[in-house]
Amino acid sequence: MLRRTRQRTITDSLGRQISLPDAAMRIVATGTNTLGELLTIGIRPVGAGITTMKSQVIYRNKLQHMPDIGLQGSPEQVSLLKPDLILLGNYSEQQLPQLDAIAPTIVYREATSTFERLRYIADLFGRSRAAEKWIDRYEESVRGIRRQLADDYIAGERATVYLVLGKNIYVMGQTGFAATVYESLGFRPTESVYQLIINGRPWIHINVDKISQYAGDRNFVMVPQEEMNVNISSPLQSLIGMLSPSSVHNLHIVEAVWNYDDPLTRERLLTVLPSIFAKDRLAFVPAIDNKP
Incomplete structure (x- = not known):
């Protein structure tokens, strides 16, 4: 019997209607902040655009053995990973149709605040509670450091x-x-x-x-x-x-x-x-x- 998964429709930053599978497990992502936000809510992508990030970010130890799909998501590299969902903070208009053909592809604006991005990404995967928990912890830490x-x-x-x-x-x-x-x-x-x-x-x-x-x-x-x-x-x-x-x-x-x-x-x-x-x-x- 074929396994059926529930889907919901979201509108991405380009105004496109995307059918999002609730059970997406194999995720690839690009973007300067996307990876840190996914890791924060407990999601480790099967591939990410870490071409330059892997030598710069403080959490580079978390990127070991993570395949690099290029800054904007190379269709050839992405296809090899057989993703259920593609999340693009950086993207190429030329490559977008090819990525759409591989798996549901969401383009989102990174030019928003950390909290906005985190909440948006967490909502995609039903992990809003994890996002709010991080935000509460962070704001409490900010109050402490300002007192210090x-x-x-x-x-x-x-x-x-x-x-x-x-x-x-x-x-x-x-x-x-x-x-x-x-x-x-x-x-x-x-x-x-x-x-x-x-x-x-x-x-x-x-x-x-x-x-x-x-x-x-x-x-x-x-x-x-x-x-x-x-x-x-x-x-x-x-x-x-x-x-x-x-x-x-x-x-x-x-x-x-x-x-x-x-x-x-x-x-x-x-x-x-x-x-x-x-x-x-x-x-x-x-x-x-x-x-x-």
Whole structure:
């Protein structure tokens, strides 16, 4: 006898009606935050778009033996995994029809808050209770860390988050590490950063001479660990040189591995925030993750 599974219809971010099998077990996914959100609610995909993430995210130990399907989901790689459901945070319009032919394919917008994304994904798999449990735990942890850091900063201070990659300098909107800075810690963006946020810009590349236009009362500078050495890198030194003395005084350099805002990263980031605020302005706070 053929096994029948119940189905329900959902509307994805492209407005398409997708028949979603309730019993989907073999899931593949792409997207910067999708994987962390799935793992948070207890779902381990049979494949994911981890081309760059596997060397960057703090939970890379959880990605061992997970097949890489490419940033946007290669139909050839996805097909080999025989998925029941395909979840795309990143996607290619050209490849979408091919993926649709393999399994029900849901495209969803990643440009929303962590809580919104988590609730959306959890609802797809009937795991809303797990999502709400995480959100409650996270908010309680935020209240605790804000009490712990009460003497280190004042809620409402204007802050800016920079990312230095090689010779390039970026200003972050309300995404990645900046999501924690603005949403959880209560910092406010500067007027220039606020314009990025309301315009839906996750980040912007800037020239070093524009630093002062974005600088806040407090500045967080993210740098990849491999680019950080005894001699401060030239772009980083240039950035520091363009800040006012008061801004330099409240400067924190943080490893770029924290520049994600999936639930796994955000929750663990809370545990290292006291170290970030306690370090000297040029101290480098590495991400150490040995958790299974």
